[in-house]
Structures are given as structure tokens and as C-alpha cells.
Amino acid sequence: MALPYLLSLFLVSSLTLFNLADCQLTEDYYSKTCPDFQKIIQEIITVKQMSNPTTAAGTLRVFFHDCMVGGCDASLLISSNSFNKAERDADINESLPGDAFEVIVRAKTALELKCPGIVSCSDILAEATRDLITMVGGPFYKVGLGRKDSLTSKAVEVEGHIARSNMSITEIIDIFAKKGFNIREMVALTGAHTIGFSHCSEFSYRLFNFSKDSKTDPSMNPLYAAGLKTLCANYLMDKAIAAFNDAITPGKFDNMYYLNLQKGIGLLATDQAMASDPRTKPFVDLYAKNQTAFFEDFSRAMEKTGVYGVKTGNQGEVRRRCDSTNKS
Ligand code: HEM
Structure with missing residues (x-):
């Protein structure tokens, strides 16, 4: 094997290290404000995955497509309206399955009943994705919490951020x-x-x-x-x-x-x-x-994907509904 090739293999082979706290996210973010957060999400996703076994894959893809465009901020969950074509309606997102959006909406509704105005849609998406992966046999990994939801969502911002199946x-x-x-x-x-x-x-x-x-x-x-x-x-x-x-x-x-x-x-x-x-x-x-x-x-x-471009503090908001910003 040529030396430059071996060297490049070494350089790319290590996983980059990062710290959740550096991103201002913590695993116990809702422990006081919404202590049942984890339990409520677990209940909702279990019922949904059992009735629609494609939910896990769909939710994982939604999470990934959301994070890659402007960070993990639930901008992909926003619906278009007559003034704005949202990320969800960009052509690459058209094949995302309705079940994935629905499971997040269900979890949000349950969480709003229990702890109104506390839990962000982006945190629900991150947590539900991890739990669904684990449910279908995948690994358990840490999910930092405390993300804020985006204030905008624009279809035109999607192109170039997500790989396509005809790319090299x-x-x-x-x-x-x-x-x-x-x-x-x-x-x-x-x-x-x-x-x-x-x-x-x-x-x-x-x-x-x-x-x-x-x-x-x-x-x-x-x-x-x-x-x-x-x-x-x-x-x-x-x-x-x-x-x-x-x-x-x-x-x-x-x-x-x-x-x-x-x-x-x-x-x-x-x-x-x-x-x-x-x-x-x-x-x-x-x-x-x-x-x-x-x-x-x-x-x-x-874990690294989940902290990509996250919004904290006044960079975003906790949406009341996952499909629209609080202003609209
Ligand atoms: C390497 C570049 C990638 C390309 C080109 C790619 C492309 C695609 C395409 C074309 C589909 C089928 C969509 C459809 O017809 O409905 C798909 C499905 C999927 N992708 Fe990727 N993908 C890539 C990486 C990823 C990554 C990094 C993740 C998550 C971490 C991911 C998660 C998924 C999942 C879970 C599905 C199945 C979705 C479902 O069953 O509803 N993909 N991907």
C-alpha cells in the first residue's frame, strides 16, 4: 500500500471528539421542568412503531435531513404556507414518510398537555430518533437536550446540503x-x-x-x-x-x-x-x-450530528406546534 494512501487512511480514520457541554446541551435538561419527558416519548414511539414499523427509518431520515440544513432545529417540520415554501417541500424531502412527522406531532401534543411551552420540537426529534433506533436493535447513544426550534424554514436553502443517490x-x-x-x-x-x-x-x-x-x-x-x-x-x-x-x-x-x-x-x-x-x-x-x-x-x-448547528438561548424558540413558528 502506498505511503500517502496509508497516511490519508490514518488521518481520516479517527472520529472527531467533542463535548456535549460545549454545545450548551445537557442530557438532564428537562429533569426539573418536564421530568416525564423521556417516558412520554417512549410511550408514543412504542405505539407508533408497533403499528407502523417503517416509523424508525423514516424518523431517522427526517432527523438527518433536518440537521444537515441549518442545524438540528426542526426547520424540516414546518409546513409551507401561501407566503413560504418550507424545507419539507424541497424535492429531496418529498419522499420523507408522513409517519415520521406524525410521531413527532403526537409526542409534542402529549408533552404540551403535561408541560406546556417547555420541550422543543428539535429535542423531541433527537430523542425519538435515538429511541426508535434502539427499539429496532441499534445502539443507545447520548442525546444532549436544550435545542431551540428555528424561526424560519426555506426550501431554497436545502440544495447542496444533502447527498443524492446519483452523486459521486x-x-x-x-x-x-x-x-x-x-x-x-x-x-x-x-x-x-x-x-x-x-x-x-x-x-x-x-x-x-x-x-x-x-x-x-x-x-x-x-x-x-x-x-x-x-x-x-x-x-x-x-x-x-x-x-x-x-x-x-x-x-x-x-x-x-x-x-x-x-x-x-x-x-x-x-x-x-x-x-x-x-x-x-x-x-x-x-x-x-x-x-x-x-x-x-x-x-x-x-451524537455529533445531533449537536450540528444547534440553536440555544434566543437563537430560536420553543414552538407551540411543530409545524409552524409561534409568530405564524
Ligand atoms: C451517503 C449519502 C446518502 C445518500 C446518497 C442517501 C440517499 C438516500 C435515498 C435516495 C433514500 C431513499 C429515499 C426514498 O426513495 O424514499 C434514502 C433512504 C434513507 N436514508 Fe439515506 N442517504 C445517504 C445518507 C444517509 C444518512 C447519513 C442517513 C442517516 C444518518 C440516512 C438515512 C436514511 C434512512 C433511514 C432511509 C430510509 C428512509 C425510509 O425508509 O423512509 N441516509 N437515503
């Missing part, structure tokens, strides 16, 4: 790097694709229209490709058709996503590319071999 690994590394995440953290976070779905439109070109020489992406396992072709045959007519991100254990948060990538069973081109690009492959191989390493790195990277 270099473009994706760049998006994450601009937010302070290194390659190791990026690969660990994308392990979120161990749960949930993707619509056929996100990967259909890999099945039907890949290149002049090959209609199907040769990096895709042929049996897997054949199954997906059947599943997605009518995707142009029925835009709702979707496949599991992790075809083997779709509802369980585990390291199967990485094991699948090693076998060509990656759904999105970007997922599959991570298993071959020399900058990302070492981490795919590490997490495929060692679920504990994946859980530790994922936890750390989620």
Missing part, C-alpha cells in the same frame, strides 16, 4: 466534509441504510438503463438485480413502489448493510460505490466484520 463518492465526501464529518463518520452514518426503503426511481437506472454496454449495473449482484427488476417493473406507473435498503434484515438495525455491499447487494449506486472506492472501502470492510465497531462509530457520529 467525491461529491458526497465533500458534502459531509463541509459539515465537519470525515470519511469514517460518513460511512458509519450511512449505515443508517440498514433499515428502511428506497423508491425504485432512485435506482431504476441501475437496472434498466445503466450504460451503452450493459443495461444493468455490473457491480450489482445478478440475482439481486433480477429480483429488483421484477419489483420495479411498473415503477413509472406506480411511483410508490420501493425496495428495502437492506434486503436481508430490512427491519433490524445491524451491520448487514455492509455485508450486503461486499456481495453487490447495495441498493443505491452510492451505497455500492462505498464498497469499492479506496477511501471508503476500509470502513465498509471494518463494519462488515465487526458490528461493535459499527455501533460505536455510528453512536459517536450520531
Whole structure:
């Protein structure tokens, strides 16, 4: 292995350290003002996840998309009105499932009854995401609390902050790097694709229209490709058709996503590319071999995501409703 490559691997392989207190967040923020905060969220998400098992994945994606655009401030939960097109209606957010928004609204309603005007929507989203991940088998990690909710939400501010499935690994590394995440953290976070779905439109070109020489992406396992072709045959007519991100254990948060990538069973081109690009492959191989390493790195990277760009003090507000600011 060339020395510069080894050196770059070393440089990107460590996880950045940070302190919750530096971000003015604390785990016991509501211990006096809303002592039942954790319990109420647990009750709401348990009922919701049991009746709609896709809630965990949807909520995790909503959390991630919220944090990446202007910080974890629940700006994604705001609804558009006649004066403003909100983040939620940016094209990349259109596929976010209603169940994820609904579980946060339910938790907010329950919390407003118990402790009115105290708990922010951004804290509810952060806590519910962690609890849902844990509920489907993923790791438990610390969630600092005390975020304020944003005062604005603009669809035009979304572009360029969230990776798309047709981007190159270099473009994706760049998006994450601009937010302070290194390659190791990026690969660990994308392990979120161990749960949930993707619509056929996100990967259909890999099945039907890949290149002049090959209609199907040769990096895709042929049996897997054949199954997906059947599943997605009518995707142009029925835009709702979707496949599991992790075809083997779709509802369980585990390291199967990485094991699948090693076998060509990656759904999105970007997922599959991570298993071959020399900058990302070492981490795919590490997490495929060692679920504990994946859980530790994922936890750390989620803690870091959760403090990204948070608003405290008078930088924001505690919304009365999660879908609108207190002024509107
Ligand atoms: C590396 C760059 C990434 C790309 C290109 C990407 C792209 C996508 C796409 C296209 C979908 C399918 C959306 C649909 O059709 O409904 C998806 C689903 C999902 N993504 Fe990502 N993603 C990336 C990273 C992440 C990260 C870092 C997280 C969380 C930490 C995440 C969490 C999820 C989850 C949980 C789903 C399933 C959602 C559901 O079932 O409703 N993704 N992603």
C-alpha cells in the first residue's frame, strides 16, 4: 500500500471528539421542568412503531435531513404556507414518510398537555430518533437536550446540503466534509441504510438503463438485480413502489448493510460505490466484520450530528406546534 494512501487512511480514520457541554446541551435538561419527558416519548414511539414499523427509518431520515440544513432545529417540520415554501417541500424531502412527522406531532401534543411551552420540537426529534433506533436493535447513544426550534424554514436553502443517490463518492465526501464529518463518520452514518426503503426511481437506472454496454449495473449482484427488476417493473406507473435498503434484515438495525455491499447487494449506486472506492472501502470492510465497531462509530457520529448547528438561548424558540413558528 502506498505511503500517502496509508497516511490519508490514518488521518481520516479517527472520529472527531467533542463535548456535549460545549454545545450548551445537557442530557438532564428537562429533569426539573418536564421530568416525564423521556417516558412520554417512549410511550408514543412504542405505539407508533408497533403499528407502523417503517416509523424508525423514516424518523431517522427526517432527523438527518433536518440537521444537515441549518442545524438540528426542526426547520424540516414546518409546513409551507401561501407566503413560504418550507424545507419539507424541497424535492429531496418529498419522499420523507408522513409517519415520521406524525410521531413527532403526537409526542409534542402529549408533552404540551403535561408541560406546556417547555420541550422543543428539535429535542423531541433527537430523542425519538435515538429511541426508535434502539427499539429496532441499534445502539443507545447520548442525546444532549436544550435545542431551540428555528424561526424560519426555506426550501431554497436545502440544495447542496444533502447527498443524492446519483452523486459521486467525491461529491458526497465533500458534502459531509463541509459539515465537519470525515470519511469514517460518513460511512458509519450511512449505515443508517440498514433499515428502511428506497423508491425504485432512485435506482431504476441501475437496472434498466445503466450504460451503452450493459443495461444493468455490473457491480450489482445478478440475482439481486433480477429480483429488483421484477419489483420495479411498473415503477413509472406506480411511483410508490420501493425496495428495502437492506434486503436481508430490512427491519433490524445491524451491520448487514455492509455485508450486503461486499456481495453487490447495495441498493443505491452510492451505497455500492462505498464498497469499492479506496477511501471508503476500509470502513465498509471494518463494519462488515465487526458490528461493535459499527455501533460505536455510528453512536459517536450520531451524537455529533445531533449537536450540528444547534440553536440555544434566543437563537430560536420553543414552538407551540411543530409545524409552524409561534409568530405564524
Ligand atoms: C451517503 C449519502 C446518502 C445518500 C446518497 C442517501 C440517499 C438516500 C435515498 C435516495 C433514500 C431513499 C429515499 C426514498 O426513495 O424514499 C434514502 C433512504 C434513507 N436514508 Fe439515506 N442517504 C445517504 C445518507 C444517509 C444518512 C447519513 C442517513 C442517516 C444518518 C440516512 C438515512 C436514511 C434512512 C433511514 C432511509 C430510509 C428512509 C425510509 O425508509 O423512509 N441516509 N437515503
